[in-house]
Amino acid sequence: MTVAGTGRTWRFTDLEFVVAWEPQRERTVPRPFVFTSRTDSYDDLLREMNETREHLRDRLGTTFDDVLETVAHPDIRIVVHGNADDDRANPESVIRLLAVRRRDSGYLLRQLPGETVWHGGGYIVTECDALALGPVVVEALPDASPGRAGHIAMPRAGDDQDHYTRRSIAHELTEDRDRERAESFVRAVTTGSGIIEIAQGGSRFGPRGVMVRRLRWRDVADDGRYAITGDDPPIAIGVDVKRLTALVNTEVAEVVQAIKDERV
Numbered sequence: 001m002t003v004a005g006t007g008r009t010w011r012f013t014d015l016e017f018v019v020a021w022e023p024q025r026e027r028t029v030p031r032p033f034v035f036t037s038r039t040d041s042y043d044d045l046l047r048e049m050n051e052t053r054e055h056l057r058d059r060l061g062t063t064f065d066d067v068l069e070t071v072a073h074p075d076i077r078i079v080v081h082g083n084a085d086d087d088r089a090n091p092e093s094v095i096r097l098l099a100v101r102r103r104d105s106g107y108l109l110r111q112l113p114g115e116t117v118w119h120g121g122g123y124i125v126t127e128c129d130a131l132a133l134g135p136v137v138v139e140a141l142p143d144a145s146p147g148r149a150g151h152i153a154m155p156r157a158g159d160d161q162d163h164y165t166r167r168s169i170a171h172e173l174t175e176d177r178d179r180e181r182a183e184s185f186v187r188a189v190t191t192g193s194g195i196i197e198i199a200q201g202g203s204r205f206g207p208r209g210v211m212v213r214r215l216r217w218r219d220v221a222d223d224g225r226y227a228i229t230g231d232d233p234p235i236a237i238g239v240d241v242k243r244l245t246a247l248v249n250t251e252v253a254e255v256v257q258a259i260k261d262e263r264v
Contacts, residue, residue, distance in 0.1 A: 008127045010064065010067070020068065021071075022049075024072045034117075071109065078098070080096070080196050096120075097140055108126045109124075138244050141244075147237075151236070153234075153235055154186075191219045195214060225239055
């Protein structure tokens with residue numbers, strides 16, 4: 001994987017990252033990452049953590065502190081969680097990414113797959129252009145060709161047949177075709193899917209004031225990749241890397257505007 005505008009890179013085992021993250025006094029690891037200890041004894045785990053802490057102190061000193069501060073308190077974070085195939089029990093298919101930006105610093109964190117979906121195989125942390133989180137995240141996803149069906153209007157939650165019978169015949173025929181396309185899309189076999197969550201790092205109005213935007217992606221067998229927007233109704237759009245990057249950047253711009261509005 002090549003990260004756009006990359007700088008420094010760090011590699012950690014699962015336990016090394018847990019220990020490095022420990023001073024933040026938050027979750028064991030940040031979303032969307034997981035940690036499951038491979039050590040049965042709690043005392044043995046504490047001993048391993050102490051040894052790891054000393055090792056990291058010798059290896060990193062304070063050079064990684066700014067990265068951790070950015071991850072813990074970003075201006076913008078992009079959380080990515082998905083699967084690279086249709087078997088959600090396959091640990092090799094799990095995708096867990098976190099991209100963060102604070103002022104002029106940007107980083108992409110990737111958790112490698114472990115032996116189960118609840119284990120990790122370590123981390124790769126890469127410095128990147130703070131203004132390029134969109135392309136950084138999209139380029140980290142598995143390759144896929146764009147979906148060939150163009151735009152597909154998905155049904156709204158709660159839509160029923162009564163809604164359609166109240167419309168004109170012309171509208172009804174069009175909506176029936178749209179519904180058939182949407183139902184065919186929903187039934188199609190997937191070879192990968194996931195969620196891209198773009199969020200404000202924090203708000204002066206508290207957790208309820210945090211703007212969160214979401215895109216889903218869905219890789220359809222014998223077709224290609226679609227992005228599903230958060231519109232009402234949602235729209236499934238066939239996307240290549242460039243188009244998906246543009247959609248993510250649009251959501252990032254919405255979050256940036258929310259941050260600016262709070263500063264007024």
